[in-house]
Amino acid sequence: SRPASSSTRPAVSPNSRPQVNTHTKVLDTTHGRILCIADIRGRLSGLNDLAREANAKAIIHTGDFGFFESNSLDRINDRTLRHLTMYSPLIPSTQRTHFLAPDNTSQAIRATVDISLLSEFPLLLSGQLKLSVPVYTVWGACEDVVILEKFRAGIYNIENLHVLDEATTHCLDVGGVKLRLLGLGGALVPHKMFDNGDGSATIAGGQGTMWTTALQIGELVDTAQRVFDPTETRLLVTHASPGREGIMAQLALVLKADLSISAGLHFRYASSYNEFSVQSDLEGFRHKLIAGKEAFDKVWDSVKQQVDTVIDEHQRVLLDKALSVIERVPNAQGPEEPSWKNCWNWNLCDAAFGSLVLDVKDGRISAELKSQGFNYAYRRTATPSNIVPTPNSTTSSLPNATSNPPTKGSTPIQAEKPLSPHPKEVRSPLVPVASGKETPKESSPSTPPPKSNGSGTPAPPSDKAEKEKQKRKDKKERKDRERTEAKEKEASTSEEKADPALNAPAPAFASAPTSTPASVPTPASAPELKSGKATPEVPSADVREGMKSPTTDSTGARTPTSKRSPRHPWTLFVKLPQQSTEADVRTFFGGETAGVTKVTFLANKGFPHQRARPFVYVEFGDDETMKAGLDKNEEKMGEGTVSVQIATDREERADRGGVRGGHRGRGRGFAARGFAAAGLTRNTPHTNGEARES
Secondary structure (H helix, E strand, O other): OOOOOHHHOOOOOHHHOOOOEEEEEEEEOOEEEEEEEOOOOOOOHHHHHHHHHHOOOEEEEOOOOOOOOHHHHHOOOHHHHHHHHHHOOOOOHHHHHHHOOOOOOHHHHHHHOOHHHOOOHHHHHHOOOOOOOOEEEOOOOOOOHHHHHHHHOOOOOOOOEEEOEOOEEEEEEEOOEEEEEEEEOOEOOHHHOOOOEOOOOOOEEEOOEEEOOHHHHHHHHHHHHHOOOOOOEEEEEEOOOOOOOHHHHHHHHHHOOOEEEEOOOOOOOOEEEOHHHHOOOHHHHHHHHHHHHHHHHHHHHHHHHHHHHHOOHHHHHHHHHHHHHHOOOOOOOOOOOOHHHHOEEEEOOOOOOEEEEEEEEOOEEEEEEEEOOOOOHHHHHOOHHHOOOOOOOOOOOOOOOOOOOOOOOOOOOOOOOOOOOOOOOOOOOOOOOOOOOOOOOOOOOOOOOOOEOOOOOEOOOOOHHHHHHHHHHHHHHHHHHHHHHHHHHHHOOHHHHHOHHHOOOOOOOOOOOOOOOOOOOOOOOOOOOOOOOOOOOOOOHHHHHHOOOOOOOOOOOOOOOOOOOOOOOOEEEEEOOOOOOHHHHHHHOOHHHHOEEEEEEEOOOOOOOOOOOOEEEEEEOOHHHHHHHHOOOOOEEOOEEOEEEEOOOHHHHHHOOOEOOOHHHOEOOOOOOOHHHHOOOOOOOOOOOOOOOO
């Protein structure tokens, strides 16, 4: 059974703190730039660098600031400590890999990690590190609630650091705009909204994490109502995103926010939107709010009686204000909600990947959004076999020439469309495809022509049984024809195979000369062969001359096709020095933190006289982790070294000349792409699969 929720414990009345704590800061009366970032994760010295690069007068931060000190480690649970170790920008990657190795226990991590690897907050608290510009921040999902309580009680006070909470608000007078900052910290976890954890009053947290409470939302609404000024522009700063959380969007409606900034999604791109731009209509916006309301109501219905027995009169006021937020859903039949189009939202990526700059001048707030984004360098080596074209595409290019051009006197063969949308269709190599469209299917002499419906177009058969009968008949004729053709091919002489154009006339169903045994009837007397596929009419010799392909590098070779699905874009091909297991491969690349998603061993198909060397495909979750795995090339494993390359397909290796003699002409191996093609630099050159010399 689950332990009783701590939500039943009476919390300290918010009357013990000032109801409104508001300050006005004049940054620059004519022009000012405000840097907005998220998830600095304890690398607080970087705040000054970022402010200097952006020429910012102030910084707004949306959570996961790094509120930890030395004794915080004793309060952090093992899971949260591992999470902090995994994402701390203060830990070098090699040291992080050692910490997070599968065989490294939580006790070992706790004994090795100290506060200097998780946060520079102690340096800020001692005065060794100073902030060059004012910083306004809310707390995030991973913070020490004890430190935040000390800020609220006035025990901690750091120059230029201002914590935005439900009872503290700031106004920035900059560029002709009075920017009112309203903040709400912590993760939004509906089932914890009535649980204070180790916190007091309205905030909640414990074991290194913090979350939002219903009383916290109610007090923020109370603060915003008390300081409301129609001449101000309201900016809501939250850790949870209003784009995903309906309750946060409802809070923005109640606070009459003009702008909102949030984080917590950890994307590589920041997003800028209003609800009108991402919802098809107002009903879509209402659906998001209703979903948030329903999630809250499930929790509220289960704890309502317990909460009613423990809260005092002042907390009752705040709770009623929180419930008013939950009930704030625009009426579909009423007047249009102004914030539906007027409230603009930004969701930021982590500080390591991008930022937002609000440039305020002459009353206008401009936005400059910067994101690191994804690395698509791997696509520069994409092969045609990995690209699925649009069906019936007329713009697909043909492959490069791989054979000699046709000799004089031979009939050119028109190449088929690359990657036909009907891959199972088997077409004679001598039947040209004049266009992307099929010619109409002709009826056989034994089949009466379809009736007309009076409009000039054939009318479809009305009798289903007749259709089925005709279909069975066509299938039988096709099988008989295939058997006859197979026997005729076996009876063909070697002279006819050597030069069929000199031994037989062209039949009516081919556009190029081919062998015709005597047993095959002439076109005039032979019944038409129905294959279910259209066959083009035979052009005359003069017309065929005009149908020759233009003189290009292409010889009309068939586009390589593959029945295999496209290879995973972040795949490495690994040659191991000895027999190994999947666990050995994962450990070699760094264990759980390496981002390995799949390990596939290939069957050893080497020659008998060669020593067996396992070949492995290793797939990664993203481009960054694949690059980190690529750095493992030539590293030691057991008594030998491991070869790590970016995996490519056989078609690409063949185009690059990586084919050797013997063993049915198979390629030498998986050709390695250069590190520069993957967006990396490396001093050690890699071979590109050149053919061996005999």
